[in-house]
Amino acid sequence: MSLESCKVVWTAPLKLEDAKWVKLVKTVYTDPNSKTRDWESAERCTRPAGVDYDGVGIVAILERPGTPPALLLQKQFRPPIGKVTIEVPAGLVDANETAEECALRELYEETGYRGEIADTDKSCLMFNDPGMCNTNLHMVHVKIDLEREENKNPQPQLEENEFIESFTVPLKDLYTECRRLEKEGYAIDARVGTLAEGFEIARKWRFS
Amino acid sequence: MSLESCKVVWTAPLKLEDAKWVKLVKTVYTDPNSKTRDWESAERCTRPAGVDYDGVGIVAILERPGTPPALLLQKQFRPPIGKVTIEVPAGLVDANETAEECALRELYEETGYRGEIADTDKSCLMFNDPGMCNTNLHMVHVKIDLEREENKNPQPQLEENEFIESFTVPLKDLYTECRRLEKEGYAIDARVGTLAEGFEIARKWRFS
Numbered sequence: 001m002s003l004e005s006c007k008v009v010w011t012a013p014l015k016l017e018d019a020k021w022v023k024l025v026k027t028v029y030t031d032p033n034s035k036t037r038d039w040e041s042a043e044r045c046t047r048p049a050g051v052d053y054d055g056v057g058i059v060a061i062l063e064r065p066g067t068p069p070a071l072l073l074q075k076q077f078r079p080p081i082g083k084v085t086i087e088v089p090a091g092l093v094d095a096n097e098t099a100e101e102c103a104l105r106e107l108y109e110e111t112g113y114r115g116e117i118a119d120t121d122k123s124c125l126m127f128n129d130p131g132m133c134n135t136n137l138h139m140v141h142v143k144i145d146l147e148r149e150e151n152k153n154p155q156p157q158l159e160e161n162e163f164i165e166s167f168t169v170p171l172k173d174l175y176t177e178c179r180r181l182e183k184e185g186y187a188i189d190a191r192v193g194t195l196a197e198g199f200e201i202a203r204k205w206r207f208s
Numbered sequence: 209m210s211l212e213s214c215k216v217v218w219t220a221p222l223k224l225e226d227a228k229w230v231k232l233v234k235t236v237y238t239d240p241n242s243k244t245r246d247w248e249s250a251e252r253c254t255r256p257a258g259v260d261y262d263g264v265g266i267v268a269i270l271e272r273p274g275t276p277p278a279l280l281l282q283k284q285f286r287p288p289i290g291k292v293t294i295e296v297p298a299g300l301v302d303a304n305e306t307a308e309e310c311a312l313r314e315l316y317e318e319t320g321y322r323g324e325i326a327d328t329d330k331s332c333l334m335f336n337d338p339g340m341c342n343t344n345l346h347m348v349h350v351k352i353d354l355e356r357e358e359n360k361n362p363q364p365q366l367e368e369n370e371f372i373e374s375f376t377v378p379l380k381d382l383y384t385e386c387r388r389l390e391k392e393g394y395a396i397d398a399r400v401g402t403l404a405e406g407f408e409i410a411r412k413w414r415f416s
Contacts, residue, residue: 001240014232014248015224021248022232022340024222027287032209032371040222040229041288042250044340059405061413069413078338079235080249085338120412124390126401128337130286130293132230132252135337136398139405163240172415182332190344191402193334197267197347198406199415204328205269205277207380207407 003084003163004185006077021045025134042133048095053125055092056103057139057191060115062168064146070168072111072144073192077163086181087189089166090137103140111166112154115142128190139191175200211292211371212393214285229253233342250341256303261333263300264311265347265399268323270376272354278376280319280352281400285371294389295397297374298345311348319374320362323350336398347399383408 016024027039047054060072071088078085091106093099100117107115123139144151158164169177175196178188224232235247255262268280279296286293299314301307308325315323331347352359366372377385383404386396 003240005238005240005242007238009236009238009244011233011235013224014234016221016232018234019232019248022250024224024227024230024232024250025219025288026222026226027219027290028217029285029287029290030213030215030217031285031369032211032213034213036217037287037369039287040227042230042232042341043288059409068415077237077239078335079237079245079247080233080251080340080342081335081338081344082235082237083338085335087338120408123405124386124396124401126398127286127289127293127395128398129341129343130289130291130295130395130397132288132343133250133337133341134288135340136289139402161239161245170415171409171413178332187335187338188332189338190334190336190398193332194347194399194402195406195409197331198403199410200328201267201379201403202407202410205379207277207378 003075003077003165006084008079008082019045044135046092048093051093051095053093053099053136053138055090055137056099056106057137058089058103058107058142059139059195060089060107060113060142060144061118061171062144062146068170068172070170071174072113072166072168074110074167075165075186078187081187083185083187085187085189086178086192088191099138099140103142107142109157110162110164112156113144114148114150115144117141118143171199211283211285211373214292214371216287216290227253252343254300256301259301259303261301261307261344261346263298263345264307264314265345266297266311266315266350267347267403268297268315268321268350268352269326269379270352270354276378276380278378279382280321280374280376282318282375283373283394286395289395291393291395293395293397294386294400296399307346307348311350315350317365318370318372320364321352322356322358323352325349326351379407
């Protein structure tokens with residue numbers, strides 16, 4: 001029983017009328033010359049009414065005196081790509097929930113950790129692939145105090161169909177760890193990979 | 209005639225058989241307990257045969273003596289979200305083209321700049337939203353020497369249906385600029401927003 005044993009058995013085209021979680025959309029729009037054009041894209045069906053985003057990605061940094069700050073990551077098999085990914089904890093927002101509430105709830109469910117919202121504001125609303133789909137999220141910054149009693153033996157509260165393994169990487173090692181994990185066969189989620197690129201650019205250019 | 213005048217006129221569900229650019233996929237897979245489950249997702253139809261990624265995002269840094277290094281960004285109306293986005297230059301890979309070749313070609317077409325591949329390796333293959341779709345890209349690092357004659361008056365080579373405006377932001381200002389542009393009504397692409405978050409985390413934690 002391991003994530004690495006998960007396998008795609010088969011794939012097939014899915015008709016719109018048979019799909020429950022995703023859909024295709026045709027958009028007719030006007031270009032800067034007022035000419036009418038059309039575009040094809042995909043959407044999730046899960047966004048609550050009246051909410052303008054799908055969910056959150058959680059930048060959870062673990063703090064313990066004497067050890068370097070570390071980023072909480074997780075492994076999860078993702079059927080759309082047929083691989084185990086390296087991701088930040090994340091989840092879809094519920095109706096009547098703020099992004100921060102969503103982040104603390106998902107963090108606890110997926111990892112067992114009780115986090116606190118950090119003093120870095122949540123990110124801009126970020127669009128994952130805006131030429132192809134409307135999916136988007138806020139990154140929420142959370143700190144996890146490992147000295148707190150309730151964080152000494154965290155117990156994830158996973159649903160029956162969720163299989164997630166958590167681990168940590170020191171911030172300073174994220175860039176090299178992403179490359180090492182990719183070589184081992186893991187797929188790197190864009191949030192993790194782009195944070196790592198950002199760290200490397202900041203290191204190289206020393207502009208801050 | 210401005211990007212900001214573009215508007216969505218209407219949207220409608222798109223049947224699989226009517227879609228040319230995107231599709232829905234059903235995946236049957238085995239979980240870590242060898243139980244068979246299924247998943248719904250979306251894909252682009254444009255990936256060349258035998259290639260394992262869709263395209264590239266281009267981190268193009270402009271260099272000129274006496275000015276701070278700046279990131280090349282662009283504005284583009286994106287019908288799937290009905291907004292003008294702030295993105296890095298990007299594009300879909302052609303068959304028989306490396307990620308680096310794709311990056312230099314797209315950079316020239318979209319911005320008119322002749323870039324050179326930087327000494328930072330291209331990123332890991334990054335998955336944009338792996339629970340929802342298979343779309344992915346490499347980030348390619350490019351430097352643009354503004355002292356080169358051919359970069360003094362860059363002329364984009366846009367197609368008839370492409371409307372893109374380029375601009376630059378000093379790396380050190382990216383985080384605050386993203387927030388300012390979002391307040392003005394622009395949508396922040398995840399590559400741009402996550403790089404900015406990475407810069408801010410590097411600044412705050414000073415781990416590099």
